[in-house]
Amino acid sequence: MRRRTMLGAGFATGATAIAAPALAQSAPQISWRMSSSFPKSLDTIYGGCETLARYVSDITDGRFRIQPFAGGELVPPLQAIDAVSAGTIEMCHSTSFYNIGKDPTWALGAALPFGLNARQKQAWLQSGGQALLDTFYAANNLVAFAAGDTGAQMGGWFRREIKTVEDLKGLKFRVTGITGQILAKLGAVPQSIPAADTYPALERGTIDAAEWIGPYDDEKLGFVRVAPYYYFPGWWEGSVVVHAFINQAKWQELPKSYQAALTVACQAVHTDMLAKYDAKNPAALRRLAGSGAQLRPFSQEILLACYKSALEVYAEISAKNPGFKTIFDSYWGARSDAYLWQQISDYSYDAFNIATRQNRG
Amino acid sequence: MRRRTMLGAGFATGATAIAAPALAQSAPQISWRMSSSFPKSLDTIYGGCETLARYVSDITDGRFRIQPFAGGELVPPLQAIDAVSAGTIEMCHSTSFYNIGKDPTWALGAALPFGLNARQKQAWLQSGGQALLDTFYAANNLVAFAAGDTGAQMGGWFRREIKTVEDLKGLKFRVTGITGQILAKLGAVPQSIPAADTYPALERGTIDAAEWIGPYDDEKLGFVRVAPYYYFPGWWEGSVVVHAFINQAKWQELPKSYQAALTVACQAVHTDMLAKYDAKNPAALRRLAGSGAQLRPFSQEILLACYKSALEVYAEISAKNPGFKTIFDSYWGARSDAYLWQQISDYSYDAFNIATRQNRG
Numbered sequence: 001m002r003r004r005t006m007l008g009a010g011f012a013t014g015a016t017a018i019a020a021p022a023l024a025q026s027a028p029q030i031s032w033r034m035s036s037s038f039p040k041s042l043d044t045i046y047g048g049c050e051t052l053a054r055y056v057s058d059i060t061d062g063r064f065r066i067q068p069f070a071g072g073e074l075v076p077p078l079q080a081i082d083a084v085s086a087g088t089i090e091m092c093h094s095t096s097f098y099n100i101g102k103d104p105t106w107a108l109g110a111a112l113p114f115g116l117n118a119r120q121k122q123a124w125l126q127s128g129g130q131a132l133l134d135t136f137y138a139a140n141n142l143v144a145f146a147a148g149d150t151g152a153q154m155g156g157w158f159r160r161e162i163k164t165v166e167d168l169k170g171l172k173f174r175v176t177g178i179t180g181q182i183l184a185k186l187g188a189v190p191q192s193i194p195a196a197d198t199y200p201a202l203e204r205g206t207i208d209a210a211e212w213i214g215p216y217d218d219e220k221l222g223f224v225r226v227a228p229y230y231y232f233p234g235w236w237e238g239s240v241v242v243h244a245f246i247n248q249a250k251w252q253e254l255p256k257s258y259q260a261a262l263t264v265a266c267q268a269v270h271t272d273m274l275a276k277y278d279a280k281n282p283a284a285l286r287r288l289a290g291s292g293a294q295l296r297p298f299s300q301e302i303l304l305a306c307y308k309s310a311l312e313v314y315a316e317i318s319a320k321n322p323g324f325k326t327i328f329d330s331y332w333g334a335r336s337d338a339y340l341w342q343q344i345s346d347y348s349y350d351a352f353n354i355a356t357r358q359n360r361g
Numbered sequence: 362m363r364r365r366t367m368l369g370a371g372f373a374t375g376a377t378a379i380a381a382p383a384l385a386q387s388a389p390q391i392s393w394r395m396s397s398s399f400p401k402s403l404d405t406i407y408g409g410c411e412t413l414a415r416y417v418s419d420i421t422d423g424r425f426r427i428q429p430f431a432g433g434e435l436v437p438p439l440q441a442i443d444a445v446s447a448g449t450i451e452m453c454h455s456t457s458f459y460n461i462g463k464d465p466t467w468a469l470g471a472a473l474p475f476g477l478n479a480r481q482k483q484a485w486l487q488s489g490g491q492a493l494l495d496t497f498y499a500a501n502n503l504v505a506f507a508a509g510d511t512g513a514q515m516g517g518w519f520r521r522e523i524k525t526v527e528d529l530k531g532l533k534f535r536v537t538g539i540t541g542q543i544l545a546k547l548g549a550v551p552q553s554i555p556a557a558d559t560y561p562a563l564e565r566g567t568i569d570a571a572e573w574i575g576p577y578d579d580e581k582l583g584f585v586r587v588a589p590y591y592y593f594p595g596w597w598e599g600s601v602v603v604h605a606f607i608n609q610a611k612w613q614e615l616p617k618s619y620q621a622a623l624t625v626a627c628q629a630v631h632t633d634m635l636a637k638y639d640a641k642n643p644a645a646l647r648r649l650a651g652s653g654a655q656l657r658p659f660s661q662e663i664l665l666a667c668y669k670s671a672l673e674v675y676a677e678i679s680a681k682n683p684g685f686k687t688i689f690d691s692y693w694g695a696r697s698d699a700y701l702w703q704q705i706s707d708y709s710y711d712a713f714n715i716a717t718r719q720n721r722g
Contacts, residue, residue, distance in 0.1 A: 026422055027388070058621035059420055061387055114714060117707055119480070119512070122632055123639035151480070152706040214706065233710035260419035261622075268628035271483055278484035281706070282698035295705065303713050337643035339711070339718045344656065345513040345575065345642070346478055347715065349594035350700070350708055352664050353475060357700045 026255050032066045034244075035084075037077040037094035040070045042217055044280060048148035048242055048273040049093040055265035056258075064258045066091065084245045085141045091246040093147060100177045104317050105324045107178055108331055109133045109144065111240040113310045115331065118149045118239035118274055119346075120338040124331060132327045143251045145266035148242035148273035151281075155231035155298055156211030157223040159202065162231075162298075165305045174198055174210035178313060179236035185309040195221075202226045211236075214277065215284035230293040235306060242273065387616050393427045395605075396445075398438040398455035401431045403578055405641060409509035409603055409634040410454040416626035417619075425619045427452065445606045446502045452607040454508060461538045465678050466685045469692055470494045470505065472601040474540055474671045476692065479510045479600035479635055480707075481699040485692060493688045504612045506627035509603035509634035512642075516592035516659055517572030518584040520563065523592075523659075526666045535559055535571035539674060540597035546670040556582075563587045572597075575638065576645035591654040596667060603634070 036049040049068040057065050071077030080092035081099055099106040116124055125133075125146060137144045156175070162168060169187035180190030191207050201207045203226040210227065211234060212218045224230070244266045251259065289295065298306075314332075318325035397410040410429040418426050432438030441453035442460055460467040477485055486494075486507060498505045517536070523529060530548035541551030552568050562568045564587040571588065572595060573579045585591070605627050612620065650656065659667075675693075679686035 055621070055625045059618055059625055061616075061618035114717070117711060117714075119635065119639055122636035126633070126636040127640035152710045154706070215702075232705040233707075233713070235710065235713065238707070238710045238714070255422075257420055257422035260416070264416045264420055264629045265625055267632050268625045271628050271632045272487070274480065275483035275487040278480055278699065278702070279488035282702040285702055285705075297705075297709060300713075307713075307717055335714070336718055338639065339715050341576075341639070341643040341646055342711065343715050344593045344646075344658075345515070346594075346599070347708075347711055348658060349513045349596065349599045350478060350703065352594070352596065352661075352668075353478075353599070353696070354700050354704050354708065356475070356668055357697055357704075 026257065027060070027063050028255065030064045030254070030258065032064075032090040032250070033069060033074060034066050035069045035071065035074045035077075035080045035089055035092045035094075037071045037080045037092065037098065039072070039077075041220060042213075044216065044273065044276050045148065045150065045213070045242060046070060047276070048269050051272055052093065052147055052244060052265055052269045055268060056261050059261050059265070060258060064254075064261060068093070081140075081142070081245050084247050087141070087247050087249065089247075090250045091244060093242060093244055095240060095242055096144075096245075097177050097240075103324070104178060104321065105136055105327060108324070108327050109146070109241060109243060111237045112328075112331065113179055113182055113236040114307055115238060116335055116338060118151050120335065120342070121149070121239050121241060122146070122270070123338060124334040127334070128330060129327075129334065132330055136323065136327065137245070138248065141248045143246045143248055144243045145246075145263060146241045147244040147266035147269045149270060149277075150213060150237070150240045150242075151274055151277050153214050153234035153237040153240060154211070154218065155234045156209055157202070157218070157227035158209040158229040158231060158296075159205065159227045160208065161229055161296060162209075162302065164299065164301055168302065168305075171209060172207040174201070174207055175236070178310075181313050182236070182306055182309045185312065186305055199223065199226065214281050215288055216277065216280040219284045219288055224288055224291050224293045228292050228294050229296050230288065231296050231298055233298070235298065235303060387618065388421065388424050389616065391425045391615070391619065393425075393451035393611070394430060394435060395427050396430045396432065396435045396438075396441040396450055396453045396455075398432045398441045398453065398459065400433070400438075402581060403574075405577065405634065405637050406509065406511065406574070406603060407431060408637070409630050412633055413454065413508055413605060413626055413630045416629060417622050420622050420626070421619060425615075425622060429454070442501075442503070442606050445608050448502070448608050448610065450608075451611045452605060454603060454605055456601060456603055457505075457606075458538050458601075464685070465539060465682065466497055466688060468539055469685070469688050470507070470602060470604060472598045473689075473692065474543055474597040475668055476599060477696055477699060479512050481696065481703070482510070482600050482602060483507070483631070484699060485695040488695070489691060490688075490695065493691055497684065497688065498606070499609065502609045504607045504609055505604045506607075506624060507602045508605040508627035508630045510631060510638075511574060511598070511601045511603075512635055512638050513575075514595035514598040514601060515572070515575050515579065516595045517570055518563065518579070518588035519570040519590040519592060519657075520566065520588045521569065522590055522657060523570075523663065525660065525662055529663065529666075532570060533568040535562070535568050536597070539671075542674050543597070543667055543670045546673065547666055560584065560587065575642050576649055577638065577641040580645045580649055585649055585652050585654045589653050589655050590657050591649065592657050592659055594659070596659065596664060605630075 036046050038046040040046050053066040053068045075083040078098045080094045083089050084092045095110050096106045097110040171188040174191045198210045397407050399407040401407050414427040414429045436444040439459045441455045444450050445453045456471050457467045458471040532549040534549050535552045559571045
């Protein structure tokens with residue numbers, strides 16, 4: 001009875017009768033699976049995945065449902081992008097520098113040592129960067145949108161103080177990818193070990209240092225108890241973008257309005273995740289300091305040596321990889337422009353505010 | 362014939378026949394009007410309004426259409442919020458500090474001298490600020506979402522150099538609101554004149570200085586020709602949020618999915634507008650410097666005097682206005698926490714990157 005009444009109501013006006021079947025065609029029920037590359041315990045970065053799914057469901061009235069899975073539930077965390085590329089799952093929420101072993105170009109959308117900060121990266125994407133990256137992603141059967149950022153990360157936990165470049169020699173540091181290459185040029189020994197094994201390795205002294213994310217996430221791992229020197233800035237991750245990677249064929253099957261919903265939701269999640277990190281990190285930093293963390297800035301000597309080493313690595317990669325070079329040149333040019341402007345705008349504003357905050361205690 | 366065929370197709374499966382009328386009810390055709398407070402010539406800040414309308418239309422498949430109007434087309438630019446509050450128009454895209462004559466609480470969501478920068482403001486909104494502001498907006502029949510930010514603005518154009526607090530005495534400065542009150546305490550004479558009259562006033566020397574937005578927008582007004590000293594930072598506008606203000610009753614009439622579409626679209630536009638400003642300002646700054654703009658930092662003496670004056674103004678307002686005080690206390694506490702964290706994360710990262718950029722020329 002109820003069904004007939006509803007249909008009858010639909011037919012009462014011509015406009016509704018015409019619109020209804022068109023709606024049914026343009027708003028199909030679609031279910032997707034999205035693998036995060038992160039565990040649920042990292043509630044902010046994994047949470048971006050949940051927020052994204054919720055936004056898309058809410059704005060499509062539950063018709064386009066994306067079920068989020070923690071890293072490892074569907075596919076191994078670091079193979080999430082490959083699984084999307086192969087069409088095993090429709091999409092993932094991951095950090096593309098996990099793939100730099102295949103091609104260092106994967107680093108450019110995520111994080112590059114001494115590269116663009118969070119706001120600058122968005123500006124670069126807006127003004128040409130996204131178009132360059134899109135070509136690269138398309139060659140991997142992917143459509144991708146920035147959908148989260150951690151902001152500048154910390155430089156990691158060290159068992160002893162490091163003050164000079166000499167102190168880097170032989171340093172066994174859990175750090176991956178391009179950063180490992182940069183540090184290896186200075187004599188450090190990059191270590192690639194799973195997150196779960198890092199605490200015991202630090203405790204036993206099998207490794208000397210390990211980097212993770214920032215205060216809020218680092219606190220959970222308890223590194224402060226075994227490697228109390230907490231260095232900043234994390235010059236290799238001045239911003240880390242988490243992308244939504246979507247299988248290209250699946251993307252093309254979506255109605256235009258669902259494509260728009262997903263695109264807009266990713267851009268919104270980007271703001272949301274960064275704001276959550278910014279809101280949670282200050283209190284965690286205070287707690288860590290209260291638990292014995294010794295905050296230390298990297299010395300200018302170390303930063304300059306690492307910067308020089310980074311430029312060498314970029315030149316070496318560019319010489320071998322024209323695809324990387326094209327995007328890197330755009331990225332690095334944007335960096336120069338961005339800091340020209342930031343220096344007199346936000347940076348000078350922040351400099352004064354930081355000084356007044358300190359003076360007031 | 363076509364219509365009958367479509368209806369027939371709809372009835373061919375029971376599922377579609379049931380779903381269609383439900384869809385028609387939950388996805389009605391809705392048309393709204395949104396007034397910007399800005400002219401179309403300010404294409405980035407006005408453009409936020411167009412982007413927002415496009416996002417909402419795209420993700421609702423054209424069912425929820427919001428028509429954007431430039432400031433003055435429907436209602437006077439500075440009365441857009443009032444028009445929404447009264448229900449004359451459904452929504453606007455405006456900067457709430459235009460309303461501080463009624464209550465200084467309106468400044469808190471938009472911009473406060475020496476206050477939160479763009480990222481920090483998002484973090485504060487996420488972690489309690491939005492809830493506090495919502496109560497205030499609701500009392501004005503409004504629902505509001507941040508939907509754009511300019512980032513830190515410039516300190517304006519001056520006919521002569523100002524180096525000391527003494528130089529502020531008698532300075533006729535086109536600047537509004539709380540900033541005017543802060544500067545008046547130091548002997549300056551705030552001027553409230555329409556944007557269109559500012560150039561001739563500067564040219565004739567009727568006023569000594571005028572602030573506007575940042576390089577990209579300022580360039581169009583040609584102030585460089587008559588007041589070449591271009592000061593930074595704009596300590597009164599370290600971030601200016603543009604809000605989407607929506608009439609509360611109209612908001613409540615929206616289907617939940619349209620509410621979600623509008624909310625998510627606002628969050629996305631927030632990222633988008635800031636990125637556009639960040640992308641456009643560097644080149645405009647170079648052009649202005651090439652046209653004779655003389656970049657000058659405000660002296661520490663001036664900044665400290667203005668900061669002290671700002672704290673006095675906030676204390677005076679708080680003493681008289683408990684609603685302001687509640688939100689301000691949360692805001693100012695968030696500022697202290699935010700800079701504690703930013704100082705060792707993004708700020709220290711940016712400091713090194715700025716230095717390397719300068720060294721490379």
